[in-house]
Amino acid sequence: MPNKKLTVQGVADYLGVHPDTIYNMVREKQIPHFRVRRRILFSVETIDAWIKDQESKIIQEAI
Numbered sequence: 517m518p519n520k521k522l523t524v525q526g527v528a529d530y531l532g533v534h535p536d537t538i539y540n541m542v543r544e545k546q547i548p549h550f551r552v553r554r555r556i557l558f559s560v561e562t563i564d565a566w567i568k569d570q571e572s573k574i575i576q577e578a579i
Contacts, residue, residue, distance in 0.1 A: 520560045527558045531567075 524542075528535040539556075541547040548562045 519562075522558045522560060522563070524556050524558075527563060530560075530563065 522530060524535050524538045527547075528538045531538075538547065542549050542556055547558070548566050549556050549558050551557070
């Protein structure tokens with residue numbers, strides 16, 4: 517089965533933030549995404565890996 521894709525609203529719900537936050541992160545290239553024509557999409561697997569990477573950066577900074 518192919519990897520599940522999320523829209524901006526879907527990833528905002530997934531992360532518990534406002535969609536405007538996601539648009540800002542996309543604009544600033546802070547979150548992994550891809551486009552299909554004008555649509556901004558996110559891979560759930562890639563977002564999960566990105567979250568783990570963000571968590572490990574925070575842990576490294578605390579050490």
